[in-house]
Amino acid sequence: MTALITGGAGFLGRRLAKRLLERSEFERIVLLDIAPATDVGPANRVTSVVGDLTDRSLLARLIDADTTSVFHLAAVVSGMAEADFDLGMKVNLDGTRALLEACRGAGHCPRVVFSSSVAVYSNSTAGRMSELTAVTPQTSYGIQKAAAELLMNDYSRKGFVDARILRLPTITVRPGRPNAAASSFASGIVREPLNGETAVCPVDRDARMWVLSPATAIDCFMVAHDLPAGRLGPNRILNLPGLSVSVGEMAAALERVAGAQAVQRIRWERDPRIAAMVATWPGALDDSRAIALGFPRDRNFDEIIQAYIASEGITV
Amino acid sequence: MTALITGGAGFLGRRLAKRLLERSEFERIVLLDIAPATDVGPANRVTSVVGDLTDRSLLARLIDADTTSVFHLAAVVSGMAEADFDLGMKVNLDGTRALLEACRGAGHCPRVVFSSSVAVYSNSTAGRMSELTAVTPQTSYGIQKAAAELLMNDYSRKGFVDARILRLPTITVRPGRPNAAASSFASGIVREPLNGETAVCPVDRDARMWVLSPATAIDCFMVAHDLPAGRLGPNRILNLPGLSVSVGEMAAALERVAGAQAVQRIRWERDPRIAAMVATWPGALDDSRAIALGFPRDRNFDEIIQAYIASEGITV
Numbered sequence: 001m002t003a004l005i006t007g008g009a010g011f012l013g014r015r016l017a018k019r020l021l022e023r024s025e026f027e028r029i030v031l032l033d034i035a036p037a038t039d040v041g042p043a044n045r046v047t048s049v050v051g052d053l054t055d056r057s058l059l060a061r062l063i064d065a066d067t068t069s070v071f072h073l074a075a076v077v078s079g080m081a082e083a084d085f086d087l088g089m090k091v092n093l094d095g096t097r098a099l100l101e102a103c104r105g106a107g108h109c110p111r112v113v114f115s116s117s118v119a120v121y122s123n124s125t126a127g128r129m130s131e132l133t134a135v136t137p138q139t140s141y142g143i144q145k146a147a148a149e150l151l152m153n154d155y156s157r158k159g160f161v162d163a164r165i166l167r168l169p170t171i172t173v174r175p176g177r178p179n180a181a182a183s184s185f186a187s188g189i190v191r192e193p194l195n196g197e198t199a200v201c202p203v204d205r206d207a208r209m210w211v212l213s214p215a216t217a218i219d220c221f222m223v224a225h226d227l228p229a230g231r232l233g234p235n236r237i238l239n240l241p242g243l244s245v246s247v248g249e250m251a252a253a254l255e256r257v258a259g260a261q262a263v264q265r266i267r268w269e270r271d272p273r274i275a276a277m278v279a280t281w282p283g284a285l286d287d288s289r290a291i292a293l294g295f296p297r298d299r300n301f302d303e304i305i306q307a308y309i310a311s312e313g314i315t316v
Numbered sequence: 317m318t319a320l321i322t323g324g325a326g327f328l329g330r331r332l333a334k335r336l337l338e339r340s341e342f343e344r345i346v347l348l349d350i351a352p353a354t355d356v357g358p359a360n361r362v363t364s365v366v367g368d369l370t371d372r373s374l375l376a377r378l379i380d381a382d383t384t385s386v387f388h389l390a391a392v393v394s395g396m397a398e399a400d401f402d403l404g405m406k407v408n409l410d411g412t413r414a415l416l417e418a419c420r421g422a423g424h425c426p427r428v429v430f431s432s433s434v435a436v437y438s439n440s441t442a443g444r445m446s447e448l449t450a451v452t453p454q455t456s457y458g459i460q461k462a463a464a465e466l467l468m469n470d471y472s473r474k475g476f477v478d479a480r481i482l483r484l485p486t487i488t489v490r491p492g493r494p495n496a497a498a499s500s501f502a503s504g505i506v507r508e509p510l511n512g513e514t515a516v517c518p519v520d521r522d523a524r525m526w527v528l529s530p531a532t533a534i535d536c537f538m539v540a541h542d543l544p545a546g547r548l549g550p551n552r553i554l555n556l557p558g559l560s561v562s563v564g565e566m567a568a569a570l571e572r573v574a575g576a577q578a579v580q581r582i583r584w585e586r587d588p589r590i591a592a593m594v595a596t597w598p599g600a601l602d603d604s605r606a607i608a609l610g611f612p613r614d615r616n617f618d619e620i621i622q623a624y625i626a627s628e629g630i631t632v
Binding site: 085122131132133134135136137138140143146147150151153154157158234235 | 401438447448449450451452453454456459462463466467469470473474550551
């Protein structure tokens, strides 16, 4: 059994690869990304491939009869897809389609776990939004993810792939540096203060986010992968269980966990462009479908911060 | 002012062109289709272009600074898109995207009236479905239309086009011959008996359809075109007003209008493949948004049949 992870050199991709390595049935793990993935695991099981998601001949070579599982994590992030419309369309829509075509070409209906996003929703919809609520994305990133979801469902219905579509909340706390995602600050306002650095928060304290920790996200990917297709029915979309927290509550949790000096390193400087994008995302979703299917959830934001501190070996 | 109609040689496209000719502001009407459109109007105002919707250089030539209005009617119909997945994707998704790109390239945000479909819904969704209900199409045609709707909305949000997305009910009564649409019988069971021919009905009498007459559809296209963009808001999708009728009620209306001998020409022969596709479409929708915006509706199926008889000059 081979697993392919697109975006495999990224933070979640590398974590996922390490989790897959714990299971002996995954004899080989291929990490496709635009950058090489180093130090993930032994060379006899882990292969890093540098290449483009829209390269159909590369995908056809990578996805073969042994490829039982594809984890599709690669994407142009929200801020970049908004700034460069054509790049977002190319990677997030055409790239996903190229991947689906390569899976179809393999001929054995590979299992595909697709990382979609809460950004398919728009905050303008009233009431508690579930998988039965219309998606009306107000960002190009959300549109591209929503279109990719449709394709995932139809390729599954046609028997070309066996897709599991996960609408990921905002993942926090991400290690490393800020990125071009409009939600980048949701990690930065915890991570930078814990590193003794200043973080700029571009949204107001009452902005409400729907968040998920990296560790629970990886757990969710595994549950999604292992779920029998019959339990999904014709609509393979799932809202992953999230935690609804305001940015002010995130800061308060940081203060409880790491003290007043940490939270004072957050500089509140509203950026209208980012605030506008974040405002289009829902601060909470109906995740009862995923919960009923056995997906795990985070308990509170304090624990998310504590888990980050533990995994990064930070001394508070 | 130039109007471009894709699918312009088709039955609705030709009717729409004739309606546009009544308005002097449309100096030129271009009919793009895979077949020539003849006898639509005077050569100094009507141009028939034979070409492919996915031909980007052709589209770039056709959509210029004068093209204020684009009516996008061309599509691979439901039955064909299901039988030939790649052709449906190419025309219904890539073709729509090519058209949007050509409009974007023109640089003046042309108005685009897009013919989407009730097939974006699936009958599995409970309750009365509106534009706020998730679309979960169970046909490739529906998936392609739903993805095209997303693109229409985002190209509008970005200011590339000014789209009006109309979810058309099943259009009946269409003149001419049966086509590869799974809904073809909805015209055939009226049209063929009125022509003294036998029609095969592939679905049961209690199958419920959401239908619209051709004349009212053309009225709706004009209302959609003329609507100020500000009245649409960020979600440009509209369920066109329909009539909810069972196939048995359609037959009963035919009997009232044209007599018992007409309805006896319907042969009830269930086709599981067609019945299954039709069963995924809703038999009724919430059309209150379109009604509030001033879109017209048909009153009953008897009048739809009477209008067909009158327009075709049939003697009953």
